[in-house]
Amino acid sequence: xxxxxxxxxxxxSGDGEEGGRRRxxxxxxxxxxxxxxxGAPGPVTASWxxxxxxxxxxxxTVMTIxxxxxxxxxxxxxxVGRAYVWSAxxxxxxxxxxxxxxxxxxxxxxxxxxxxxxVTALTPEDExxxxxxxxxxxxxxxGAGRGGxx
Amino acid sequence: xxxxxxxxxxxxxxxxxIARLAEHxxxxxxxxxxxxxxxxxMAVCSTLALGLxxxxxxxxxxxxPLPDSWSxxxxxxxxxxxxxxxxxxxxxxxTVLTACSRSLRRHLRIRARAQRxxxxxxxxxxxxxLPDPEPYAYAVPGVPGRVVVSTxxxxxxxxxEQRALLAHERSHLANRHHRYLLAAQLxxxxxxxxxxxxKAVGYATERWADEEAAGSVGDRRLTARAVxxxxxxxxxxxxxxxxAAFAAPGPVPRRVTALLxxxxxxxxxxPASPAGLAAMVAAAGTAASAVFALNAAVALLLLVKAATxx
Numbered sequence: 175x176x177x178x179x180x181x182x183x184x185x186x187s188g189d190g191e192e193g194g195r196r197r198x199x200x201x202x203x204x205x206x207x208x209x210x211x212x213g214a215p216g217p218v219t220a221s222w223x224x225x226x227x228x229x230x231x232x233x234x235t236v237m238t239i240x241x242x243x244x245x246x247x248x249x250x251x252x253x254v255g256r257a258y259v260w261s262a263x264x265x266x267x268x269x270x271x272x273x274x275x276x277x278x279x280x281x282x283x284x285x286x287x288x289x290x291x292x293v294t295a296l297t298p299e300d301e302x303x304x305x306x307x308x309x310x311x312x313x314x315x316x317g318a319g320r321g322g323x324x
Numbered sequence: 325x326x327x328x329x330x331x332x333x334x335x336x337x338x339x340x341x342i343a344r345l346a347e348h349x350x351x352x353x354x355x356x357x358x359x360x361x362x363x364x365x366m367a368v369c370s371t372l373a374l375g376l377x378x379x380x381x382x383x384x385x386x387x388x389p390l391p392d393s394w395s396x397x398x399x400x401x402x403x404x405x406x407x408x409x410x411x412x413x414x415x416x417x418x419t420v421l422t423a424c425s426r427s428l429r430r431h432l433r434i435r436a437r438a439q440r441x442x443x444x445x446x447x448x449x450x451x452x453x454l455p456d457p458e459p460y461a462y463a464v465p466g467v468p469g470r471v472v473v474s475t476x477x478x479x480x481x482x483x484x485e486q487r488a489l490l491a492h493e494r495s496h497l498a499n500r501h502h503r504y505l506l507a508a509q510l511x512x513x514x515x516x517x518x519x520x521x522x523k524a525v526g527y528a529t530e531r532w533a534d535e536e537a538a539g540s541v542g543d544r545r546l547t548a549r550a551v552x553x554x555x556x557x558x559x560x561x562x563x564x565x566x567x568a569a570f571a572a573p574g575p576v577p578r579r580v581t582a583l584l585x586x587x588x589x590x591x592x593x594x595p596a597s598p599a600g601l602a603a604m605v606a607a608a609g610t611a612a613s614a615v616f617a618l619n620a621a622v623a624l625l626l627l628v629k630a631a632t633x634x
Contacts, residue, residue: 208444209443209444212443212444213443213444262444265455267444267445267446268445268453268454268455269455270444271441271442271444271445271452271454272454272455272456272474274437274440274441275438275441275442275454275456275472276456276458277441278434278437278438278441279460282430282434282437284430284434285434286526287431287505287506287509287526288430288431288434288435288438288465288502288505288506289434289438289462289463289464289465290462290463290493290496290501290502290505290529290530290533291460291461291462292460292461292462292477292489292492292493292551292554293461293551293554293555293558293576294555294558294574294575294576295558296555296556296558296574296576296577297574299573300555300573300574300576300577301556303573303577304552304555304556304576304577304580305556307548307552307577307580307581307584308549308552308553308556308580310584311545311548311549311552311580311584312549
């Protein structure tokens with residue numbers, strides 16, 4: 175759940191293994207690695223992850239990212255033979271998806287014609303009207319505790 | 325081809341009465357289908373008319389594919405609108421096609437982004453609950469279609485209300501509402517007079533999903549409560565647009581009111597009622613659009629043929 179917060183975007187500056195890579199940012203790389211792990215058929219080795227990323231990252235970079243994700247409990251690892259295999263933590267998938275969904279909702283103001291939203295924003299007048307409709311619909315008292323929660 | 329070629333551009337105005345009356349007099353399923361068909365037909369006719377004027381307009385441009393005798397005096401009298409109208413049509417057609425392609429690209433981009441965002445989630449359920457403090461619920465079309473609900477939205481509803489919300493979103497997916505929405509959106513890009521139709525289609529798809537949700541949970545009042553509660557928590561998260569602070573109630577209170585009233589029948593309104601008349605006016609307008617657009621197309625074809633020396 176922690177992953178849903180801002181922290182996986184990882185403010186910390188990279189270690190600079192590869193100068194040219196830095197402009198993509200550690201956060202983005204971490205997201206890519208997590209995506210690969212989520213799409214993996216099961217626990218996989220770091221070199222498998224490296225391959226899936228197109229081989230453009232150094233093995234040590236992948237290892238660094240995986241270790242950081244491990245520290246954040248976004249991934250787990252276990253030993254198979256002499257190597258570690260890695261898999262994504264279950265919660266991390268939801269956290270990653272939530273972040274991406276939020277980014278989509280924040281950057282696409284015209285999304286409502288594509289993604290049917292359950293409700294749209296209310297004007298203050300609408301809100302008044304809605305509260306009186308709710309009161310008329312509900313027997314008095316039964317819903318009073320929750321309607322005003324917002 | 326005379327001035328009739330312009331009619332398909334303005335006949336979409338005949339759809340205004342039904343776009344306005346559909347909400348209260350047509351079952352939402354019928355409303356969505358009828359209004360989408362009218363919108364798409366009128367948009368096609370309007371584009372055809374614009375295209376014909378475009379052809380006439382390009383007749384002045386050197387190197388156009390039209391026969392050389394095109395600028396003969398007889399032809400010029402038969403095609404009365406040369407320069408200003410032709411130029412306007414060229415601009416109009418380019419604008420329309422640009423707007424349509426932009427709209428289509430945005431639609432595809434948002435769908436792709438949403439599907440990509442959901443890719444890490446397991447496919448064993450069509451419901452995806454995401455940990456997010458902002459309340460939202462969306463139907464994401466695609467293969468498979470998914471219902472995305474934030475934990476904040478789930479938490480603000482009780483179990484029965486959650487069932488109503490899920491039934492509503494699943495109805496969007498099952499009935500492929502996004503197709504109607506896209507069709508109506510493209511139609512209103514083609515001809516701005518179809519904008520009210522687009523709004524009516526958007527509202528009617530929500531009502532359709534509300535009605536199906538009410539049928540599925542077996543309780544209209546419960547569904548109304550779910551919609552109202554969800555909207556009230558959403559409001560606190562998203563500031564309402566300031567320009568909308570006048571006059572008519574917004575879509576959510578209207579949906580709640582409709583759910584608190586008895587269901588509309590599936591039958592068509594009688595022909596003599598205002599809604600029946602409005603539907604007939606729109607149908608007549610659509611038919612007339614088609615006739616005038618086709619008539620102009622045939623006339624232009626014959627003209628080009630007659631002007632061609634071989």
